[in-house]
Amino acid sequence: MEYSKSRLIIFLISVYFTCINGQDVCVKKGPCSCVFANGTGIDLAPTSKSTTFFTATNFATKMEGKQYELSTYYYHPCVDMLPPVNKTTANDTCDKALAICRHVSTFQLVNVTANDFHMDNAGISSYLGSVNDSTFSANGNSIIYKNPPSETIVLLVCAETDDQLHIDSLAEPDKLLLKFYSRAACLKTITNPDEGRSFGSTLLIIFFSLTIFYLVLGVCTKKFLMGATGIEVIPNLGFWSDLPNLVKDGWAFSIHGFKLPARGPGPVTSPDPNSYDSI
Numbered sequence: 001m002e003y004s005k006s007r008l009i010i011f012l013i014s015v016y017f018t019c020i021n022g023q024d025v026c027v028k029k030g031p032c033s034c035v036f037a038n039g040t041g042i043d044l045a046p047t048s049k050s051t052t053f054f055t056a057t058n059f060a061t062k063m064e065g066k067q068y069e070l071s072t073y074y075y076h077p078c079v080d081m082l083p084p085v086n087k088t089t090a091n092d093t094c095d096k097a098l099a100i101c102r103h104v105s106t107f108q109l110v111n112v113t114a115n116d117f118h119m120d121n122a123g124i125s126s127y128l129g130s131v132n133d134s135t136f137s138a139n140g141n142s143i144i145y146k147n148p149p150s151e152t153i154v155l156l157v158c159a160e161t162d163d164q165l166h167i168d169s170l171a172e173p174d175k176l177l178l179k180f181y182s183r184a185a186c187l188k189t190i191t192n193p194d195e196g197r198s199f200g201s202t203l204l205i206i207f208f209s210l211t212i213f214y215l216v217l218g219v220c221t222k223k224f225l226m227g228a229t230g231i232e233v234i235p236n237l238g239f240w241s242d243l244p245n246l247v248k249d250g251w252a253f254s255i256h257g258f259k260l261p262a263r264g265p266g267p268v269t270s271p272d273p274n275s276y277d278s279i
């Protein structure tokens, strides 16, 4: 019984330290912004001034040069829009407001001597993601657009240029990599740092208020109801004198990835067997 309670306390302390340490994640704040705990982050909102899509194109020859493919990627980070492609067949899926679309046209070699290529048809457009299905990577360096079973990753590059879309890698058809160069992709102050920390500090305030309330109540109970004197008025004296060890265990526990560490030979168990049970 005593041991399981101390395990519980170790666990709570570890959770607390994990909360404190684990804040370096860029948390999505709006359709195209994320913010770190210190209040800095990425906000692509200035790119919504553009009423047209950012585009990037790629040429690929196929069938030993008898065919080539022209793909165009349309990207608009913050607001879904209807891309400038026409729905000609049921396979065309860009006929709704979206953030990323790909249009592929295929050209066939019709006359080798004249090197004459003819476009097959109007091409095929494919929906790749919308603003609502986007998430930021933890480090804030990219936005991931999910369109199961594939996803498109837009790497954000802080650049002092006009906003530009580039193709980074099409090697994996289910994991396309695009690159977006923009001033808006640079780290900047987004919120007041106090706001970012408010959850952690609220927890701390609640924790300390409860601790003080509990101590005062305990002291009064012991002093006036049980007639304790001197240092004995402190409730659960054994627990408090053992607290530094528990905190140490909690640290070791969270640092070692939440595996229970072997307890050292030190004075870990409390001299008073009732100390935990009386909490």
Ligand SMILES: *[C@@H]1O[C@H](CO)[C@@H](O)[C@H](O)[C@H]1NC(C)=O
Pocket: 024, 036, 037, 038, 039, 040
């Ligand atoms: C805020 O935190 C991020 C992520 O840890 C870091 O890259 C950035 O430099 C920090 N900004 C400031 C002003 O400390």
Ligand SMILES: *[C@@H]1O[C@H](CO)[C@@H](O)[C@H](O)[C@H]1NC(C)=O
Pocket: 084, 085, 086, 122
């Ligand atoms: C879509 O259709 C319109 C009208 O038929 C045409 O003017 C436009 O060029 C087409 N756009 C594309 C990308 O094919």
Ligand SMILES: *[C@@H]1O[C@H](CO)[C@@H](O)[C@H](O)[C@H]1NC(C)=O
Pocket: 111, 112, 113, 114
């Ligand atoms: C291919 O192009 C050459 C040169 O322009 C022309 O002389 C020939 O008639 C063309 N062949 C066909 C099958 O169209």
